Amino acid sequence: MPRYAIVTREFTFEAMHHLPGHKGKCRRPHGHSYRLEISLRGPIQEAPGQSSDGMVMDFDDLKSIVNRTIIEELGDSVPRGPAAQPVERGGMDHNDLNALTGIRTTAENLVHWIWDALVAGGVSEDLLYRVRLWETAKGYAEITRAERGLE
Ligand SMILES: Nc1nc2c(c(=O)[nH]1)N=C([C@H](O)[C@H](O)COP(=O)(O)OP(=O)(O)OP(=O)(O)O)CN2
Ligand SMILES: [Zn+2]
Numbered sequence: 001m002p003r004y005a006i007v008t009r010e011f012t013f014e015a016m017h018h019l020p021g022h023k024g025k026c027r028r029p030h031g032h033s034y035r036l037e038i039s040l041r042g043p044i045q046e047a048p049g050q051s052s053d054g055m056v057m058d059f060d061d062l063k064s065i066v067n068r069t070i071i072e073e074l075g076d077s078v079p080r081g082p083a084a085q086p087v088e089r090g091g092m093d094h095n096d097l098n099a100l101t102g103i104r105t106t107a108e109n110l111v112h113w114i115w116d117a118l119v120a121g122g123v124s125e126d127l128l129y130r131v132r133l134w135e136t137a138k139g140y141a142e143i144t145r146a147e148r149g150l151e
Contacts, residue, residue: 002043013075070123107141
C-alpha cells in the first residue's frame with residue numbers, strides 16, 4: 001500500500017494587469033508581486049537507489065516546468081507583446097497579463113489558466129492538487145481538484 005503526501009513549491013513573479021469595467025481602482029493598469037503555490041498530491045515513490053526515491057515529485061523537476069511554462073511566460077522582466085515597446089511609446093517594464101493570457105485577469109481566472117498551462121507543460125494532472133495565487137499580501141484565489149471537476 002503506497003504512502004501518500006502533499007508537496008508544495010512556491011514561486012514569485014512580477015506582472016501588470018487591469019480589470020476593464022471594474023468599479024474600483026483595478027480598472028487601471030497596475031502591477032502585482034504575485035506569489036504562486038503549486039501543490040501536488042501523490043504516492044511517495046519507493047525506488048531505492050534512484051534519485052526520486054522517497055519523493056512524490058522532485059522539487060527540481062517541478063521547478064523546471066513551472067519556470068518554463070508560467071514564470072518565464074508571465075513574469076519575464078523583458079516584456080513581450082504590446083508592452084514590448086519603448087516607454088515613451090507606451091511600453092512597460094512588466095509583462096501585461098491581459099495581453100498574454102487573453103482572459104479577464106482576476107486571480108480566480110488566472111489560477112484556472114495556470115492549471116491548464118501546467119498540464120499542457122507536462123505536470124501530470126493526476127498529481128496536481130492545488131494552485132493558489134496570491135495577488136496581494138492579503139488576498140489569494142485557489143483551486144483544487146474539486147473546483148476542476150476532477151473529484
Ligand atoms: N475576487 C477578486 N476581487 C478582486 C480581484 C480579483 O482578482 N479577485 N482583483 C482586484 C485588483 O486586481 C486589485 O489589484 C487587488 O485588490 P485589493 O485587495 O483591493 O488590493 P490592495 O492591495 O490594493 O488593497 P488595499 O487594502 O486597498 O491596499 C480587486 N478585486
Ligand atoms: Zn490587480
